[in-house]
Amino acid sequence: MSILHTVNKSPFERNALESCLKFATDGAAVLLFEDGIYAALKGTRVESHVSEALGRLKVYALGPDLQARGFAETRLIEGVCVVDYAGFVDLAAEHDQVQAWL
Amino acid sequence: MSDTIEVDGKQFAVDEEGYLANLNDWVPGVANVMAAQDNLELTDEHWDIINFLREYYEEYQIAPAVRVLTKAVGKKLGKDKGNSKYLYSLFPYGPAKQACRFAGLPKPTGCV
């Protein structure tokens, strides 16, 4: 049973990411989009949580949302993969279900 | 005000205040038709301001309020044009409101 978790809220404003990382089990995927992409950036207060999670989870960030907010891929934590909208759809199709952390 | 205006045989949607519904629909003929409805004939001086407004919107994503327009026109087109007397002589219904409408822009931000 493999789940794609999605987080679209800023990690500095809501605890959606924190809960997601707590409950996502090994091998699951986490897609950060909209204001959720701020968690994928280097040098933030939450970077260590994401880095640790990368050891057991796949973490993706939605490219169009990074661009919209002015961040190049070079600003991402190492190991975070960028996907476009088609990639988002593929991820949703590849997993048994999608869990949205609103 | 009707909900569309006709320009060169084509219909263009406008809102209840006569502003073009879709910025990207704009063609110069829109300005001419709107001006004719206001009993104005557009001169090069009018077009300087209309084109200036379109450039301003393209760069900053807003239609400027009248005093901001006045300052910005003064900087770009010269102090003799950057005053409200001159701009009102061209656009008697208000330089920002009327000129923005001709330019296909939304109603100016900060127009009180």
Place this chain on the structure above:
Amino acid sequence: MSEVVKKFMYLNRKAPYGTIYAWEALEVVLIGAAFDQDVSVMFLDDGVYQLTKGQDTKAIGVKNFSATYRTLGDYEVKKIYVDRASLEARGLSPDDLVEIAWEDFETEEEIENIVEVIDSARVSELMNESDAIFSF
């Protein structure tokens, strides 16, 4: 128009695009600028993300209003503050932020960048000095 000049602070604490707050706040600031009051705009917490350079919203299909912040100087909004601690918590530096210029068209006096990065103690002080704080 009132003769008493009040100190108004617009407090921005939300990231752009994810919610409508940032754009709504900016519109209110620009509209309110017509009233000739003593206006300051404060960017705090996720609000600092509103000012990041290089925003390009083509792919998400929403209006890119990051360029609109650069008109604040034209609207005579000259006091723009960013909380340093909020930047640091997000791995950002002042170089990541857009610059907003101001120019006096009469005297041609010019300030290249009116965005000021300040410490939290100064943020509190400015809040205390305000007559009214509009929170977004």
